[in-house]
Amino acid sequence: MNELNRCKPLLGTYVEVSLAADLSDFELVSLSIRMFERISTIQRQMSFHDSQSKLSQINRQAINSPVGLSQDYIELFSIISDLNSDSDGYFDPSIAPNLMQAKVLPCNGYNDAVYQGSGPLEMNTNEFGCWQDLTLANDQLIKRKPLMIDLGGIAKGYAVDKAIELVPEGIEACVNAGGDLRFTHWLNQIVGVKHIQVERESCDTVTTSPIDMLAPAIATTSAYYYDGTSHIVNPKDGALQNDARTYSVFAPSCVLADGLTKLACLLYTVSNDKLKDILASYGAILIVTD
Amino acid sequence: MKTKNNNQTNTSRRLAIKRIFAGSAAITAGQFFPMSQSWGKTFLSLEQAQAILLPEENLYARTIDLSDTQRKQIAKESKVRVRSNSLRAWVSDKGNWFILDQILGKHENIDMAVAINQNGGVIGLEVLTYRESYGHEIRHPKWRAQFHGRTASERLKLDRDIKNISGATLSCAHVTDGVNRLLKTWELVLSQAT
Numbered sequence: 148m149n150e151l152n153r154c155k156p157l158l159g160t161y162v163e164v165s166l167a168a169d170l171s172d173f174e175l176v177s178l179s180i181r182m183f184e185r186i187s188t189i190q191r192q193m194s195f196h197d198s199q200s201k202l203s204q205i206n207r208q209a210i211n212s213p214v215g216l217s218q219d220y221i222e223l224f225s226i227i228s229d230l231n232s233d234s235d236g237y238f239d240p241s242i243a244p245n246l247m248q249a250k251v252l253p254c255n256g257y258n259d260a261v262y263q264g265s266g267p268l269e270m271n272t273n274e275f276g277c278w279q280d281l282t283l284a285n286d287q288l289i290k291r292k293p294l295m296i297d298l299g300g301i302a303k304g305y306a307v308d309k310a311i312e313l314v315p316e317g318i319e320a321c322v323n324a325g326g327d328l329r330f331t332h333w334l335n336q337i338v339g340v341k342h343i344q345v346e347r348e349s350c351d352t353v354t355t356s357p358i359d360m361l362a363p364a365i366a367t368t369s370a371y372y373y374d375g376t377s378h379i380v381n382p383k384d385g386a387l388q389n390d391a392r393t394y395s396v397f398a399p400s401c402v403l404a405d406g407l408t409k410l411a412c413l414l415y416t417v418s419n420d421k422l423k424d425i426l427a428s429y430g431a432i433l434i435v436t437d
Numbered sequence: 438m439k440t441k442n443n444n445q446t447n448t449s450r451r452l453a454i455k456r457i458f459a460g461s462a463a464i465t466a467g468q469f470f471p472m473s474q475s476w477g478k479t480f481l482s483l484e485q486a487q488a489i490l491l492p493e494e495n496l497y498a499r500t501i502d503l504s505d506t507q508r509k510q511i512a513k514e515s516k517v518r519v520r521s522n523s524l525r526a527w528v529s530d531k532g533n534w535f536i537l538d539q540i541l542g543k544h545e546n547i548d549m550a551v552a553i554n555q556n557g558g559v560i561g562l563e564v565l566t567y568r569e570s571y572g573h574e575i576r577h578p579k580w581r582a583q584f585h586g587r588t589a590s591e592r593l594k595l596d597r598d599i600k601n602i603s604g605a606t607l608s609c610a611h612v613t614d615g616v617n618r619l620l621k622t623w624e625l626v627l628s629q630a631t
Contacts, residue, residue, distance in 0.1 A: 152481070153480050154567060160609050161609055321601065325609075326603040326607070337600075338601050338602065341602050341603070341604025352544075366603065393604070
């Protein structure tokens with residue numbers, strides 16, 4: 148069995164591709180190149196930080212003006228719409244203005260096209276619409292209100308899935324994008340969950356003892372204030388979440404694991420039964436570390 | 438002799454007691470003040486990275502020493518601190534460069550390889566080794582699996598090495614800084630070294 152392990156900085160984090168098969172070095176390297184290129188393609192489309200990305204075009208687009216969507220966007224937006232609907236709007240990527248206000252996301256380039264105010268840091272985030280103000284029809288997206296989307300809460304998982312989909316049968320593969328990961332052969336695989344104990348004066352990082360994978364994919368999210376801010380916004384009130392727990396979700400796909408960790412952060416304490424139903428409907432399992 | 442024997446006995450007792458305390462201290466430390474652990478992964482070897490980034494090119498090793506003036510200029514223009522005054526680099530017969538570099542981030546320590554073409558553009562980048570301090574391991578964690586009747590304790594596998602860690606996403610911003618520093622190094626030094 149030949150093995151190849153590669154790691155590249157992509158999607159704003161470190162993306163690892165691990166392959167094992169009875170194939171030559173050349174064949175494994177060729178497959179890994181295709182997988183990294185697939186992830187790069189998604190990064191180029193969905194990066195909030197790249198002013199040339201399709202996402203930036205969507206965010207700059209005026210209301211009632213259609214934007215054509217690629218197949219990747221159509222597929223991902225369909226998943227987001229399901230998560231948004233199933234959670235009564237708790238899963239909502241249109242919280243970008245709040246993350247910009249919190250300085251988690253950059254503000255450059257959005258002053259003129261989307262918001263006519265004096266500056267993004269002074270903007271009134273209530274002026275922006277939500278996911279329900281988007282219309283998806285005939286491969287086109289139309290904004291009914293000014294709004295901006297950040298796909299940082301789900302695009303990594305989607306990219307992991309798309310890379311894994313390129314792996315032919317018989318090859319064992321794992322793609323790990325900064326902790327959002329998926330195996331082709333997940334039975335008997337193990338994973339550790341990293342957690343930061345913020346209740347102590349110094350933020351201690353700890354890692355759980357290894358646990359078996361309970362599904363092909365796992366993703367982990369936390370909403371503790373680390374480096375001065377939280378990265379999780381409650382779309383109902385626009386507030387940054389502040390929670391000492393770490394939420395990990397095992398799911399059949401990494402895009403679902405990634406998205407469901409955000410819902411776990413938002414619903415765990417306020418609507419546990421609702422969260423339980425959503426997780427069950429997606430065949431997902433939640434692990435909370437505190 | 439008696440005194441000596443007593444001394445020997447006392448010495449033996451002291452050593453024995455010292456060993457007991459040393460053992461107790463070690464166990465106590467393990468239980469209540471666990472040592473911080475680092476977690477690391479090795480990806481490509483140097484030769485593999487060279488073959489992937491600059492395939493079928495003959496490479497010639499170069500040790501590049503940076504003068505204080507060059508270091509300051511690179512730091513000023515890339516806005517990234519230059520920690521080392523030497524660079525491990527290879528130049529190909531086509532004029533492309535392969536550079537081995539180390540990134541010291543806030544949480545991570547990375548060996549990376551960057552290939553730069555003869556026009557100063559990035560051909561590719563590979564992380565060769567990745568080390569991260571991830572703190573101590575929770576052996577009796579307050580964690581729990583939800584909903585499917587499972588408990589986390591059922592899933593503990595203490596005797597197996599963790600190859601993959603799932604955690605809140607770690608930014609790769611330091612690698613971006615490192616690439617910017619190397620591109621400026623190429624512009625100011627390597628482009629004139631061939």
